[in-house]
Amino acid sequence: MSTLLEVNKVVKQYGDYVALNEVSLSVPKGSIYGLLGPNGAGKTSLIRIINQITLPDSGEIILDGEKLQPKHVQYIGYLPEERGLYNSMKVGEQCLYLAQMKGLSKAEAKKQLNYWFERLEIQGWWNKKVQELSKGMAQKIQFVVCVLHKPKLLIFDEPFSGFDPVNANIIKDEILALREEGATIIFSTHRMESVEELCDHIALIHKSNKLIEGKLDDVKRNFKTNSFEVGILSDNVEGLMYDITQKFTVGPANFKSLSNELKLEIQLGNAMPNELLNVLTQRGQVTHFVEKIPSVNDIFIQTVSEK
Amino acid sequence: MSIISLIIKREFVAKVRNKSFIVMTFLSPLLFVGIAAFVGYLSSMKAETKRIAIHDESGLFVNEFVSKNSDKSGYKYVDLSLIDAKFLKDSITNESYEGLLLIPKTTNVADLESKIQFISNDSPSISFIENVQSIVANKITNINLLEAKLDTEAIKNAQSKVNISLAKASGEQSVKGLNEIKIAIGGGFGYLIMMFIIIYGNMVMRSVIEEKTNRIIEIIISSVKPFQLMIGKIIGTSLAGILQFFIWAVIGLSLMFAASVFFGVNVGPTAKVSPEMMQQAQNEFAGPAQMYIKELWNLPIASILIGFVVYFIGGYFLYSSFYAAIGAAVDNQTDSQQFLLPIIMPLMLSVYVGFFSVMSDPHGTLAVVFSMIPLTSPIVMLMRIPFGVPLWQIAISVTLLFATFFSVVWFAAKIYRVGILMYGKKPTWKELYKWLKY
Known part of the structure; x- marks a missing residue:
């Protein structure tokens, strides 16, 4: 998979404060790339540099093989976290204006707008003023403005904030559809469940430094501890516990189940899962046997609190 | 369409469609004309004539005063010399008299110079007192002349009245009072620029703040350069302003014309003379009125108008870049006050310095210096x-103005691009300085 966006040792300082310390990323073409990090980590600084809103103090950015330059704004669609619209302007006019700023001709902008308004079923809003819309409605317009010019690279900063579940789902589907059409998406959020659901790559920035980057599966593989969650129905719990603790580290587990079995989390160390299974099957009826895969949430918290 | 013209168009349309713009544009000429008409009506009303009682024991002056009653001075003198002075003093204010002029009996008129009294409840106007004094002084002078056996008629004839006529070295004749007209024209244009800067600079600032509070700024800034946005905003707003001034001028002129017709004031030929007509009139009669008009046409009209346009553009852009930078630095209008003061001050200063220094000496050091400093030059x-400025001075002043303008735009753009993305804190001067280095 080739790389669409390459961030190379980017440094950004505000006075004495270092917002980005030699951060490098590579965003593969066609990926949904989760940019994670606690508040103040430097995500927004990085996104602003990619959007050429601010310039890096050093380092470079390569978009689709070319050094980032002003003409690239039309290849990028950006939905900022702090977003809004002109309150007293009509929706249609405003979208036309913003689309033309991205380099679309008026006719082309109109065509695209009609398509999107129809697709999101918001045709009736064209002549409404933004101040008449609810927050969620305005967010939808902002989303349309962001994707209207068919950018190669889409940057969403907390795209789901302000949406009800139904609309959040519509937007999520649209994001996935855009990826199908070939767009690459950088996705910055604090909602880990949507990262889990959407992203195939992630990077974690903390205190101005990149700590983790890679395919989501690879990252998870690196973080897994070879533990298994086990549910077992046994007549001889003491015997069972004796057998297991001989070989493995055991702790209590918590998962949902319908029967009243014994729930354990067992760390295998270097052993293979079958070795555990052999022990377990001799002592009772196994009802639950699942490898414990770290969630993005776990990885996030673990990484951030380590440092 | 290029991006800047897109921004200009949006700013222009947004301003012009604004309700307050429409109301301001069409209501303020009405208001202005209404006030003018009201003032005119008030001043056309006859002032009440005030009655002044005279108790002249000498009998020398009373006729002088009573004979002035036909003058339109607004005072009517009533001879009450026969009534007891003490009684008059006590009762004068109860009667409908404004005051009592007491002239004592005397044998030597010279004594009177400091013995005449005016008694009233309200202090009289200075012009009234001067008027009374001059009547008395004239009469005493006449009496003195008579006593010295001098012929008053002969003296009167011997007095001469001098009326210096002004002329420029180039030989053209000039008229007195022209300086006032010149200062009025120059001052009028200067004042216009100041008003425009304050009103529309503020609009630029408001519109920057609006984009910040709307949070649309980051969306826009991801497609255009902050500098483009700032320049587009300044130009778009100024176009809206020029349109507004144009509408005002049209409405004002037509209302004034309508009012003149309505009130039967003769707008006559002076209101719409062409140079050719002037020339003709000049040949036929060279009365003072024609001289004034001829002088007006002789003013460097072309340089005044070109100067107005150049200084208008330079001054407006210079100041509105400041306004834009301030708008970007603050979150709301109340926070802008501390930064606005240093902007308003030079504007005010230039109007006052302009009026005082230019009026007293249009080519004096003060006037020249202030017409070079970029912050004050557009007005001064x-x-x-109108008084004729050497070309080299204008050249220096315009060069300085535009050089400053470009550097201020550069600084303002720096503050602007940092400021528009800063929320939630009220910046200090020190922080603004730091932003320049980001």
């Missing part, structure tokens, strides 16, 4: 231009 130089 415009006031000087």
Whole structure:
């Protein structure tokens, strides 16, 4: 998979404060790339540099093989976290204006707008003023403005904030559809469940430094501890516990189940899962046997609190 | 369409569609004309004539005063010399008299110079007192002349009245009072620039703040350069302003014309003379009125108008870049006050300095210096231009103005691009300085 966006040792300082310390990323073409990090980590600084809103103090950015330059704004669609619209302007006019700023001709902008308004079923809003819309409605317009010019690279900063579940789902589907059409998406959020659901790559920035980057599966593989969650129905719990603790580290587990079995989390160390299974099957009826895969949430918290 | 013209168009349309713009545009000429008409009506009403009682024991002056009653001075003198002075003093204010002029009996008129009294409840106007004094002084002079056996008629005839006529070295004749007209023209244009800067600079600032509070700024800034946005905003707003001034001028002129017709004031030929007509009139009669009009046409009209346009553009852009930077630095209008003061001050200063220094000496050091300093030159130089300014001075002043303008735009753009993305804190001067280095 080739790389669409390459961030190379980017440094950004505000006075004495270092917002980005030699951060490098590579965003593969066609990926949904989760940019994670606690508040103040430097995500927004990085996104602003990619959007050429601010310039890096050093380092470079390569978009689709070319050094980032002003003409690239039309290849990028950006939905900022702090977003809004002109309150007293009509929706249609405003979208036309913003689309033309991205380099679309008026006719082309109109065509695209009609398509999107129809697709999101918001045709009736064209002549409404933004101040008449609810927050969620305005967010939808902002989303349309962001994707209207068919950018190669889409940057969403907390795209789901302000949406009800139904609309959040519509937007999520649209994001996935855009990826199908070939767009690459950088996705910055604090909602880990949507990262889990959407992203195939992630990077974690903390205190101005990149700590983790890679395919989501690879990252998870690196973080897994070879533990298994086990549910077992046994007549001889003491015997069972004796057998297991001989070989493995055991702790209590918590998962949902319908029967009243014994729930354990067992760390295998270097052993293979079958070795555990052999022990377990001799002592009772196994009802639950699942490898414990770290969630993005776990990885996030673990990484951030380590440092 | 290029991006800047797109921004200009949006700013222009947004301003012009704004309700307050429409109301301001069409209501303020009405208001202005209404006030003018009201003032005119008030001043056309006859002032009440005030009655002054005279108790002249000498009997020398009373006729002088009573004979002035036909003058339109607004005072009517009533001879009450026969009534007891003490009684008059006590009762004068109860009667409908404004005051009592007491002239004592005397044998030597010279004594009177300091013995005449005016008694009233309200202090009289200075012009009234001067008027009374001059009547008395005239009479005493006449009496003195008579006593010295001098012929008053002969003296009167011997007095001469001098009326110096002004002329420029180039030989053209000039008229007195022209300086006032020149200062009025220059001052008028200067004042216009100041008003425009304050009103529309503020609009630029408001519109920057609006984009910040709307949070649309980051969306826009991801497609255009902050500098483009700032320049587009300044130009778009100024176009809206020019349209507004144009509408005002049209409405004002037509209302004034309508009012003149309505009130039967003769707008006559002076209101719409062409140079050719002037020339003709000049040949036929060279009365003072024609001289004034001829002088007006002789003013460097072209340089005044060109100067107005150049200084208008330079001054407006210079100041509105400041306004834009301030708008970007703050979150709301109340926070802008501390930064606005240093902007308003030079504007005010230039109007006052302009009026005082240019009026007293259009080519004096003060006037020249202030017409060079870029922050004050748009106003002060415009006031000087009607008096004729050497070209090299204008050249220096314009160069300085535009050089400053470009550097201020550069600084303002720096503050602007940092400021528009800063929320939630009220910046200090020190922080603004730091932003320049980001």
